[in-house]
Structure formats: C-alpha cells, structure tokens
Amino acid sequence: MSQRLGFDRVTKVFEGSGNDADFVAFDDITLEAAPSEFLAVVGPSGCGKSTLLRMAAGLTDPTRGKVVLDGKPVREPPPGVIYLFQQYAKSLFAWRTVIDNVMFPVEGAPRARRGELRAQCRDYLRQVGLDGFEDKYPWQLSGGMQQRVAIARALAADPQVLLLDEPFSAVDALTRMELQTLMLQLWERRKFTAILVTHDVEEAIFLADRVAVLGARPTSLKEVIDVGLPRPRDQLTTREDPRFLKLRHHITASLLARNDGHVASA
Amino acid sequence: MSAMDGLAGVREKRSSRRSGPNGMDRRAYGFLLLAVLLSFWELSSRAGWIVSAYWPPVSHIFAAAIAQLAGGEILLALASTLRRAAIGYIAASVAGIVLGIVLARNRVLRYGLLPLIEIVRPMPTPAVIPPLILFLGVDDALKIFIVALASFFPIFSNTFTGVAAIDDTLIQTARTFRTSTVRLLARVVFPATLPAIAAGLRTATSLCLVVAVLSEMIAGSSGIGYYLVETQYAMRPDLMYAAVLYLAATGYALNRIFLALEARMVPWMGRS
Structure with a gap:
C-alpha cells in the first residue's frame, strides 16, 4: 500500500539567536502512516512532537529530510491535511457562530452549493453531538463543546489526513474519554489517516493502530509498537484488557528510560 | 487598548466588585454633583462673588x-x-x-x-x-x-x-x-x-x-x-x-x- 504520509529522515534545527546555541528539536526521524491508519506519537513534553505535525501540515519546513504526502514532498499546507489544535479556543473564530465556524473551510465553493454545504455542516455538527448549538458563539460553549466544533470544522474540510496535536489534553478527564470515543467513531466512519501526538500513553494505546515512542532530546525515534487491540474499542473493556496494561507498562517504562523496573544507569 | 475607552469600563468593574449604589443611584449621584456645581456657578455670578462681564x-x-x-x-x-x-x-x-x-x-x-x-x-x-x-x-x-x-x-x-x-x-x-x-x-x-x-x-x-x-x-x-x-x-x-x-x-x-x-x-x- 502506498504511504499516505511519511517523514523521511527528518531533522529540525531551530537556530539560536545571539548567544543561544542552535536547538536540535529532533534528529533523523523516519516514520510513516499508511492510508487510513491511526498512528500515535508519544514523547516527553518539549520533545518537538508538535513540530513534527506542523511539518506534516506544511506550516514549517524540516531542516533536513522531507515530509512526503502520497509521494509528493510537502512544502505548503496540502489539500486534505487538517490540523486539530490543542488550543481549540484559539483555533475557533470567536466572531462566527458555531455553524459559520464549521462552514469556513467550504466557503470558497460556488454560491449555488451553499445550501447543500450548509446542510452538510449541520450534519457534521449532529455527528459530534452539537445538534441545536448551530447559532451559539464559541465562547458560549464549554471547552469540550468547543473542541467538538473544531472537530466538526475539520470534518467539513474533508480530511484525508487528520493531524491531532494533543487535542484532548485541555479538557477534563471525563470529557476527554467522550471525545476519544467520538474521534474513533468518526475515524472508523470516514477512514482518514490520523496522526495523534500526545504525552498521554493510555490515550495513544486506546486510539492508535501503532504507537511511535520518541526519546529525549535531541529527539529520535525509539521504537514503533503495534497495538493490535481489537476494534471497536471501549473506554472500559479496552482499558482493562491485559494487553492494554502490558503495552502501557512497556511504553511508560520506555518513556521513563527504565528497563521494566530497573533504573537505567545512565 | 487605548486609554480613552477606560472610563465606562472602570466604573462597571468597581460596581461589580463592591456592593455600592446600583445603576440608577450612581447616575443620580453624578447628576447631583453636576447640579451643585451649576448652582454654585449661578450663585457666584448673581451674588457678585465673581464680578466679570465674562461670567454670566x-x-x-x-x-x-x-x-x-x-x-x-x-x-x-x-x-x-x-x-x-x-x-x-x-x-x-x-x-x-x-x-x-x-x-x-x-x-x-x-x-x-x-x-x-x-x-x-x-x-x-x-x-x-x-x-x-x-x-x-x-x-x-x-x-x-x-x-x-x-x-x-x-x-x-x-x-x-x-x-x-x-x-x-x-x-x-x-x-x-x-x-x-x-x-x-x-x-x-x-x-x-x-x-x-x-x-x-x-x-x-x-x-x-x-x-x-x-x-x-x-x-x-x-x-x-x-x-x-x-x-x-x-x-x-x-x-x-x-x-x-x-x-x-x-x-x-x-x-x-x-x-x-x-x-x-x-x-x-x-x-x-
């Protein structure tokens, strides 16, 4: 199968200003997500996970190596690659109602299709459970609902690749689980390629087909783990599955740089 | 934000923090001061405290x-x-x-x-x-x-x-x-x-x-x-x-x- 989105020996260096030394965000990372795959990337905070997604979205260029989308190098934001930000409140358009936020990606379409597209956007809002909130403003909604608006807007853009930048880390624990389940439902329905960046190991295992583990700075790829848990996944049974717990143990130990209980000598 | 748009805002903030006079009373106080000042002006001119052709x-x-x-x-x-x-x-x-x-x-x-x-x-x-x-x-x-x-x-x-x-x-x-x-x-x-x-x-x-x-x-x-x-x-x-x-x-x-x-x-x- 052809790769949908790949990082090919990607290195990102942030140039230091003045006396600051150059900062190597990550070094020589090769990783690819197959079409319709749900790939998670976990790593300690500050390891440059978000930068990886920003490069995939064409928002920033790698210093060396390249990001490849269906065989073509990514230079500017490619069509169909949609980014879901952690800071949903800053990503929504405060002056637009919920429905007009969702309409944003399709507004370039001819006027004749407006009605049809609007109906479609209403349907996306229904899919994320925001039926009846079309005419509210984002600041009138709770955090979890705001992220749902952002998700509906991403759906409206017809994503081939959805980049998830810790999208559920700013909401409360219960809402986070609801949003995770919602994301899985949408992913199973729409079959886009999803790349999730998170520091939450359980979230990565719960959602993903494979989990890529990043090491500490300068960040390199430590290992890629097949999750292999059955789908559809469930917030209770999946998380209680012995295989889930084993994976969690393994990945957490890896992130903490331990070998199953023994403190690494380094 | 510029300094010019602060007046109304400051008043609102204060009133929400303190349990002071409500909106109508507040406005009444303001007009009361205005009325006192104007009366004072009227009086100062009529009583001859300020004798000037420019102070009617x-x-x-x-x-x-x-x-x-x-x-x-x-x-x-x-x-x-x-x-x-x-x-x-x-x-x-x-x-x-x-x-x-x-x-x-x-x-x-x-x-x-x-x-x-x-x-x-x-x-x-x-x-x-x-x-x-x-x-x-x-x-x-x-x-x-x-x-x-x-x-x-x-x-x-x-x-x-x-x-x-x-x-x-x-x-x-x-x-x-x-x-x-x-x-x-x-x-x-x-x-x-x-x-x-x-x-x-x-x-x-x-x-x-x-x-x-x-x-x-x-x-x-x-x-x-x-x-x-x-x-x-x-x-x-x-x-x-x-x-x-x-x-x-x-x-x-x-x-x-x-x-x-x-x-x-x-x-x-x-x-x-």
Whole structure:
C-alpha cells in the first residue's frame, strides 16, 4: 500500500539567536502512516512532537529530510491535511457562530452549493453531538463543546489526513474519554489517516493502530509498537484488557528510560 | 487598548466588585454633583462673588442656548463642523485600518513605512496647521486633512498592534484550510482585529471633533470653532458658553452612539 504520509529522515534545527546555541528539536526521524491508519506519537513534553505535525501540515519546513504526502514532498499546507489544535479556543473564530465556524473551510465553493454545504455542516455538527448549538458563539460553549466544533470544522474540510496535536489534553478527564470515543467513531466512519501526538500513553494505546515512542532530546525515534487491540474499542473493556496494561507498562517504562523496573544507569 | 475607552469600563468593574449604589443611584449621584456645581456657578455670578462681564449666570447661558436653537445658526455651525469631522474620520478609518493590517502582515512594507509613521506621529497636530495652510489654503481641504491626520494615528496604532496580537494558532488554522492571502486578511485577520480597531475608532471619535473645532478656530469661516472665536471677539460670553455646551452634548452623544454600535458590531469583545 502506498504511504499516505511519511517523514523521511527528518531533522529540525531551530537556530539560536545571539548567544543561544542552535536547538536540535529532533534528529533523523523516519516514520510513516499508511492510508487510513491511526498512528500515535508519544514523547516527553518539549520533545518537538508538535513540530513534527506542523511539518506534516506544511506550516514549517524540516531542516533536513522531507515530509512526503502520497509521494509528493510537502512544502505548503496540502489539500486534505487538517490540523486539530490543542488550543481549540484559539483555533475557533470567536466572531462566527458555531455553524459559520464549521462552514469556513467550504466557503470558497460556488454560491449555488451553499445550501447543500450548509446542510452538510449541520450534519457534521449532529455527528459530534452539537445538534441545536448551530447559532451559539464559541465562547458560549464549554471547552469540550468547543473542541467538538473544531472537530466538526475539520470534518467539513474533508480530511484525508487528520493531524491531532494533543487535542484532548485541555479538557477534563471525563470529557476527554467522550471525545476519544467520538474521534474513533468518526475515524472508523470516514477512514482518514490520523496522526495523534500526545504525552498521554493510555490515550495513544486506546486510539492508535501503532504507537511511535520518541526519546529525549535531541529527539529520535525509539521504537514503533503495534497495538493490535481489537476494534471497536471501549473506554472500559479496552482499558482493562491485559494487553492494554502490558503495552502501557512497556511504553511508560520506555518513556521513563527504565528497563521494566530497573533504573537505567545512565 | 487605548486609554480613552477606560472610563465606562472602570466604573462597571468597581460596581461589580463592591456592593455600592446600583445603576440608577450612581447616575443620580453624578447628576447631583453636576447640579451643585451649576448652582454654585449661578450663585457666584448673581451674588457678585465673581464680578466679570465674562461670567454670566448659568441660567443666562441656557437661555442663550435655547435662543440659538431658534435662530438656527448654531445648528448650521454644528453641522458644518460635524461634516468636516466625519469626512476626515472616515478617510482616517479606511487608511488606518488598511495600513494597520497590511503593515502588520507584510514585513517589507513595515520596514519601509513604519519609520515614517513613527516620525510623523509625535508631531502635535496644531503645529502642522500653519505650514499646511500654505499648501491647502484655509478651506475645507485643510480642516478635513487635519482631522484625518489626527484621527489616523489611534486607528492605525490600535489596528497594527491588534493584528500583531492575533494568536498564531488562528492564522495557522486558516492556513491549513488553504485560505488565500486576501481571504485570510478579510475573513480572519480583519474580524479578529475588530475589538482593537473599535478601541482605536473610539479614541478617534472624540479626537476628530476636537481637531475639527481647533482647525476652525485657527483658520475658519464657519463651524463651531469659528463661532466660538467670533462670539468671543463680539464679547458675547453667554453665546460662547452656550456653544461650548452644544459641543459637549455632541461629544457625549457621539460617544454613546459609538458604544451602542460597538456592542452590536463586536459582541464577542473581551469574550475570546
């Protein structure tokens, strides 16, 4: 199968200003997500996970190596690659109602299709459970609902690749689980390629087909783990599955740089 | 945010924090002080505490104000001042908003034009009136230009800093939806900057009236500014004060209208 989105020996260096030394965000990372795959990337905070997604979205260029989308190098934001930000409140358009936020990606379409597209956007809002909130403003909604608006807007853009930048880390624990389940439902329905960046190991295992583990700075790829848990996944049974717990143990130990209980000598 | 839009806001904040008088009472207190001061004025003149031909009792001034209204002269003067102020204000708004957005978003233009703007800005507007008379004469062109020049800076500065303060997440969101530059400016940057633009517009609202009157006083043949100077020369302090009264009322009304418009145009202000 052809790769949908790949990082090919990607290195990102942030140039230091003045006396600051150059900062190597990550070094020589090769990783690819197959079409319709749900790939998670976990790593300690500050390891440059978000930068990886920003490069995939064409928002920033790698210093060396390249990001490849269906065989073509990514230079500017490619069509169909949609980014879901952690800071949903800053990503929504405060002056637009919920429905007009969702309409944003399709507004370039001819006027004749407006009605049809609007109906479609209403349907996306229904899919994320925001039926009846079309005419509210984002600041009138709770955090979890705001992220749902952002998700509906991403759906409206017809994503081939959805980049998830810790999208559920700013909401409360219960809402986070609801949003995770919602994301899985949408992913199973729409079959886009999803790349999730998170520091939450359980979230990565719960959602993903494979989990890529990043090491500490300068960040390199430590290992890629097949999750292999059955789908559809469930917030209770999946998380209680012995295989889930084993994976969690393994990945957490890896992130903490331990070998199953023994403190690494380094 | 500019300093000019603080007055109402400060009052609101205080009242919500303390359990003080409610809205009606607060307003009543304010008017009470006003009434006391006006009575004091009336008394000081009638009782002869201040003996001066230039200090008529305040009741005379109100009488003059009503008489002026009947003559229609004052309304014509006010209208011609407002017309100049409005034209200058609108021109300054267009220029200030467009330049503010473009310069904040375009590095080449910013490097080129910002030094020029920074040099012109601290210049007191009245100082440029005499040299400008040489080029623009003493008619409308001069006064409208002066109004526009003075109004431009608060609008431009607020727009410029407002654009610079937009969170990068918002811009990047639009970019990942492959929004064109023109659409990004019109549909994202402009509305995101509207609260800051509104703050600049409000400062300019009071400024444009001040500068219009000032320019009419220096080089005028009509308008409230000219009327003030004329009545002063004519030793008619009652008419002069009455004109000031009309000016104050106009300024107050403009600000109220602006606040009402702002509440409708920028309902999300301070909410995001």
